[in-house]
Amino acid sequence: MKLSIIIVNYNVKHFLEQCLHSVLKAVKNCSAEIFVVDNNSVDGSAQLIREKFPNIQFIHNTQNVGFSKANNQAIKLAKGEYILLLNPDTVVEEDTFKKVVDFMDGHPEAGGLGVKMIDGKGTFLPESKRGLPTPWVAFYKMFGLSKLFPQSHKFGKYHLSYLNENEIHEIDVLAGAFMLMRKTALDKVGLLDETFFMYGEDIDLSYRIQQGGFKNYYFPETTIIHYKGESTKKGSLNYVKVFYNAMIIFAKKHFPGGKAGIFALLIQLAIYFRALISISKRIIEKIVVPLIDGLLIFAGFWLITPIWENLHFGRADYYPKEFLQFVVPVYILFFLFGILFSGGYKKPVSLYKILRGIVWGLISILLVYSLVDEKFRFSRALILLGTTWSSFAVITFRLLFHWFKIKGFRLDIKSARKIAIVGHSKEAERVKQILEKTQIESELAGFIALDNSDKGKNYIGELNQLREIIRINRIDEIIFCAENLSSAEIIRAMLDLTQLDIDYKIAPPESISIIGSNSIHTAGDLYVVNVNAISKTSNKRKKRLIDIEFALIFLISSPLLIWFYKQKANFLKNIAGVLSGKKSWIGYIPESETFETLPCLKSGVLNPADMFPELTLDKEKITQLNILYARDYRALTDAGLLLKAWKNLDRK
Template sequence: MDISIVIVNYNVKHFLEQCLHSVEKALRNIRGEIFVVDNNSVDGSAHLIREKFPKVRFIQNTENVGFSKANNQAINQSKGEYILLLNPDTVVEEDTFEQLIAFMNEHKEAGGLGVKMIDGKGVFLPESKRGLPTPWVAFYKMFGLSKLFPQSRKFGKYHLSYLDKEKIQEVDVLAGAFMLLRKSVLDKTGLLDETFFMYGEDIDLSYRIQLAGYKNYYYPHTTIIHYKGESTKKGSLNYVKVFYNAMIIFARKHFPGSKAGIFSLFIHLAIYFRALLSASKRILTKVYLPLLDALIIFAGFWLITPFWEQFQFSSPGYYPPEFMQIVVPAYILIFLLSILFSGGYTKPLSLFKVGRGVLWGLITILLAYSLVDEQYRFSRALILLGTAWTGTVLMVVRLIGSWLKISDFRLSNQRIRKIAIVGHSNEAKRVQRLLEETRIKSQLAGFIALDNTDKGQNYMGELSQLEEIIRINRIDEIVFCAENISSAAIIRAMLDLSRLDIDYKIAPPESSSIIGSNSIHTAGDLYVVNLNAISKAGNRRKKRLLDLTAALLFLLLSPVGLWCYSQKVNFFANIFRVLFGNKTWIGYTADAETENNLPKLKTGVLTPADMFPEITIDQEKAMRLNRLYAKDYNVFSDMELLAKAWKKLDR
């Protein structure tokens, strides 16, 4: 056996599918085996492997055992002369394995090998080659000196940025996303250190390979795509802690006492510094737009009120100070909550949802106005004028922010993206249908043929003319049909056009997903057939709003409704459990063993099965009802179920 490929998967099913397609193509001319170790994914990865990749040796863990232990599980069963540790969010070229095995056979001193990696826009990933993170190297990296002076041999050691990325180089550290290892060397060094749960294990093993007298090489004559960020979200505070704590483990293991202490100090300073930045950024990201809106609304009432006092009563100061101090803040809170529940703060922003939220706010304020005591009813005219100001200025501010290309003000109704599909007629049309089913806002500019033998209707040219086609037709995005075009050709095209501002996607054969990535700093983008899943943020908000509204209504009607229930305590308890978010009015059918790949829901007072009291619901039917409820959610169905099964609310 020439090579054993080991892929550890955790909730990246669609990326895993694309990765395995590329790996199987790359194994056609050599003897190899593929292991997939799944760390208790809940996205249907196990079903995908069993259905589409029966030849894969599948190891399914019942818990997330971490990256190191999962890799070791497969390595212990492997038979290949070489072991490749490969991330699931990667795409390899068809001759990648052949080239690397040939290189390793010629260089017996090589213990490990890494390759040139690019992101989903064809941009080189600097972690393709790295130096050993000694205390000072880590310090230069953590505090930005390596980024300021990339060509410096002193400051640029972390990513060896002063070395030519197009030449074979001896390096210290291999990237865990693609790490080719000689099995006989692993027998001497030992496998991955399971003390590292995630991150740091690649640095540790690379260093142990060098300590054993072998070399690590960077090999740029083959390139892989790495959709950086898919397996883990690297902007999170948890990532910062896990990554830097892994560095501390490495330092204590390999550096002498004083060096380890200095390194640990640097790391802790970096953790606190990054944690502060991360927490501040998260808070500001969530609250600064609502705060800006609150200031705008307050400013509107502050400007409009004296004008109205002068116009209507010829008396500035007609309204008491309590109006601006108490009533207007109450109006602001109602407007902000209405916009929130309308989805007006969901990105990309929607002017329609903002306007809808303002309208909901107006209705709520007018209802409250009609119910409060006379002394708190100041002016309907001011409410209407304030609402007009709020709706107009909030939309104008968002339009200006979008025009200035501020990312947080990006609007969902911006210019429709022009997409071109590269592939043969049948597959290109299948991908076109798939794009239509995903409901993304796009316009098909046309098809691009692989050569002059396969041109049909709406074909704009050939793959060799790709750059010219993009420029003339103002294409925003290219979708490659992996059924027809090799991974190598896709990667070459991405590298050649990496200077252009264009996005790329790859459509795996016989798949319902289209995969890509738009930035080195973002996780991969994924187009899938769009069902109205309950996991969508908008549906979550609607469901919670219905829960709260229904609970308050039941509480208001309880003096009368209470006598309709035999379990009166349960009825009251359910109202308050729903109000405090411990339960939901409609959840999954409790008698069914809920599938792992369904979105999590609170325990329901009612279930979809209550819609059909006349039918005996067995295990299979209950599971089907759960799947339908989760994957095609409709808030009106919840309302219908509440109306039909209200007598069961005392469970």
């Protein structure tokens, strides 16, 4: 056995499916075995592996044991001459494994190897090659000097940014997303250190491989896509703490006492520094827009008041100066709180919510105006004029910033994305149908043929005309059919179009998911039939509330209701099961073949079929009903079903 591929998965089912499709194509050129270790995912990953990839060696953990321990579980069973640790959010080329194994065979001094990685938009990922994070290297990285001076041999050591990304280099640290290692090197230096739960374990093992007398290489002659779907968002303070604490573990383990102390101190300073920046940034982001709104509204009252005084009273100083100093700021607070509670400060910007908030502010001002002492009442006309100005100024401010594409001021305008699908007729049509079912706002520009032999009425060009097709048709997004294109062809197309502002997605064969650019955690990067339905956190919450509410109603009414049921014990058990969270009142119709492609639900007492008791259900109808329930969930649907089929609540 030449190669053992190990993939640790945690709640990224659709990315895992795409990864495995690419891996299975690539192992045809290499003697290999594949392990998937699942860390107790709750997204249906285990069902996916068992149903679609039964020949893969599957280890299903009943708890999240962490990245290091999960990998070690498989390494201990691996028989390959080389061990590859591969992230589930990756796509490899068909010849990736052959190329890296051939290189390792030709370089017996090599203990580890990493490859060129790009993100979902085709941009090179600097973590493809890294230096050892010594105290000073870490200091330069944490305080931004490495970003300011990327070509400096002194400041650019963290990502070795001064090295050509298209040439083979000896490096210090391999990226955990694709970490190929010689088994004899691991036998000598040991497996991953399980002290590292997340982050840092790749640095530690890379360093130990070097300490064992081996070399680590960066190998750019093959490229993989890495969607960078980590369990903690890199922009968050939690990520900073977790990652840098992993660096402290590394320092204490490998650096002499004094150096480790300095390193730990630098990291603590970095954490506090990042925390200060993060908190300051959040405060500024929260207050800057309301502050501008307040100033604009005040400016309007300041200009309008003397004009109104001259027109109505014949002099500009009719109202006391306290009106502008104290009363107008109170009005402004009412407007700002109205916008806040209306959701007008949420992103993307909704002009409707802003206008609604100003109206709420006006109503509040008028209510208070009617209640206060007459000496604090000024002009209703000024209030109405100020409200008109406030609406105009605040809306114009948003429109201008949207027009100039200022970050954070994009309007909530749901414009359809213009999409083109690259693939043969049959598969392109299947992907088109998935798009239609996902409820994504999109406009299909047409299909792009792979060559001259497979064109239909919806085709707008060939793959070799991709750049021109994008420009002429103003395409926003390209979807590649992985059934028809190799991973290498997809990656090459993405690399060729790096400079264009285009999103890319890949539709794996025989799947209802379409996976795309940049990150697992970014909304819209995963199109799937259930994309806007029961899988949403808000819908899960609604479903659970409906379950609890009806369970309590049935429990309170049970002294009366129980006499309507033959299986009285089952009725009470079902109430208990729903209240404890082990069951739901509504689940999928049993004996369906779609469970592996739908969001996980607890087993239900009732199901969508109970809505149509007169209907004879075959497999196709069962599948359709389950998909409709999952895709277009409504709390009212559950409530209506319970009221219609309440006599079946004693079902086992």
